Amino acid sequence: EAQVTQNPRYLITVTGKKLTVTCSQNMNHEYMSWYRQDPGLGLRQIYYSMNVEVTDKGDVPEGYKVSRKEKRNFPLILESPSPNQTSLYFCASSPGGTGNTEAFFGQGTRLTVV
Amino acid sequence: AQSVTQLDSQVPVFEEAPVELRCNYSSSVSVYLFWYVQYPNQGLQLLLKYLSGSTLVKGINGFEAEFNKSQTSFHLRKPSVHISDTAEYFCAVSVVGAAGNKLTFGGGTRVLVKP
Numbered sequence: 001e002a003q004v005t006q007n008p009r010y011l012i013t014v015t016g017k018k019l020t021v022t023c024s025q026n027m028n029h030e031y032m033s034w035y036r037q038d039p040g041l042g043l044r045q046i047y048y049s050m051n052v053e054v055t056d057k058g059d060v061p062e063g064y065k066v067s068r069k070e071k072r073n074f075p076l077i078l079e080s081p082s083p084n085q086t087s088l089y090f091c092a093s094s095p096g097g098t099g100n101t102e103a104f105f106g107q108g109t110r111l112t113v114v
Numbered sequence: 115a116q117s118v119t120q121l122d123s124q125v126p127v128f129e130e131a132p133v134e135l136r137c138n139y140s141s142s143v144s145v146y147l148f149w150y151v152q153y154p155n156q157g158l159q160l161l162l163k164y165l166s167g168s169t170l171v172k173g174i175n176g177f178e179a180e181f182n183k184s185q186t187s188f189h190l191r192k193p194s195v196h197i198s199d200t201a202e203y204f205c206a207v208s209v210v211g212a213a214g215n216k217l218t219f220g221g222g223t224r225v226l227v228k229p
Contacts, residue, residue: 004157031214040123042204042219043158050214058216090157094215099208100146100165101215105157 002027006091006106013081013113021076021109023091029104030096032074033058034066037088037108046089049074050096081113116141116207120220127195128228135190135223137205144210147188148217149179152202161203164188175199200227 004025013019025032033048035058045058049068063085065077074093078085091106121136139145146165150158162173169181179190188205202224206217 033216035219040221042118042120042221043206043217044219045216048214048216092158092217096213097215099210099212099215100163102160102163103150103158103215103217105150105159107155107157 002104004091004093004104004106006089006109009107009109011109011111013111015082015113016080019078019081019111021078021089021091021111023074023076023106024072025074025091025093025104026072027093027095027104028071029093030071032068032091032093033103034064034074034076035090035092036060037090043090046076078111081111083113085111086113087111116143116145116209116218118205118207118218118220120203120205120223122223123221124224124226126226126228129197130194132191132193133195133199133225135203135205135225137188137190137220139186139188139205139207141186141207141209145207146210147179147181148206148208149173149177149188149190150204150206150219152204152222154201158204161190195225195227197227197229199225201225 034046035043047066049055089109092103094103149161205220
């Protein structure tokens with residue numbers, strides 16, 4: 001089954017404790033991205049990757065890091081989480097293309113930073 | 115830069131009644147338009163998209179949307195809703211010809227279908 005898998009689904013952590021949210025897709029998609037969803041703001045892009053070893057900032061990259069060492073995996077790293085990073089996070093993947101393809105989303109990771 | 119405005123944050127509707135969710139966008143370049151749906155505790159899935167051609171687009175689950183270039187709108191409609199349509203709906207755009215697939219989302223509209 002074609003899917004994007006995120007782990008964990010739920011995470012509560014303390015301020016400053018480094019964490020990683022994993023994302024893996026089995027569709028051989030080139031393009032992957034991370035979004036955060038906040039009430040009333042919709043989803044905002046954090047980082048994206050056009051292919052292996054090619055990553056770039058989205059609209060809200062502060063406080064986050066990513067890496068793309070393999071095509072299928074795109075982990076999101078919070079080196080020193082803060083309470084304002086409490087949010088619902090989604091990983092998405094799509095075939096390359098030029099904006100006209102469907103994005104496939106993971107089930108989300110609800111992060112609480114206390 | 116692009117922006118998307120969903121005019122209603124919540125829409126209560128009775129089962130079997132019609133529903134319309136409004137979406138307006140702003141962009142200095144041509145965009146593709148999408149509607150995604152998020153069921154409770156799930157990720158987003160594509161309902162429909164407008165790339166070119168006919169301005170009336172049909173999607174899954176009986177939804178359709180109409181692209182209006184002069185009004186920069188892409189409203190979503192369903193003639194008769196079911197309880198299972200209770201979800202949050204997101205309108206989104208991406209830039210035509212831009213490499214990759216960055217989506218700019220509206221703030222979402224929560225639809226609550228009442229029996």
